[in-house]
Amino acid sequence: MRSLLRLLLILQGTPFGQIMFLSSTIISWVYNPYLSSLALDKEKIQQQLLFKTLKVGHMSGFELGTRPTAAVFATLALRPHPEVFPA
Numbered sequence: 557m558r559s560l561l562r563l564l565l566i567l568q569g570t571p572f573g574q575i576m577f578l579s580s581t582i583i584s585w586v587y588n589p590y591l592s593s594l595a596l597d598k599e600k601i602q603q604q605l606l607f608k609t610l611k612v613g614h615m616s617g618f619e620l621g622t623r624p625t626a627a628v629f630a631t632l633a634l635r636p637h638p639e640v641f642p643a
Contacts, residue, residue: 591598607615620626 591601594601618629620629
């Protein structure tokens with residue numbers, strides 16, 4: 557609360573920056589209780605919002621046991637395709 561009062565009373569930035577900070581704080585205060593009040597799965601709602609924002613279709617998920625396995629998977633999955641980038 558003290559930092560919010562400092563932000564309002566002592567001008568530490570531009571008025572536009574202060575308005576953006578306050579609006580994002582208010583939006584988060586409204587959004588968090590909204591998500592907690594829903595009976596549905598919060599992660600699923602957030603995932604749907606993210607996919608909608610990024611305009612991404614269905615994605616597959618993979619569970620990998622260890623970090624080295626995940627590193628090898630990421631390396632193989634992200635390598636350039638030989639037909640697109642010939643050596």
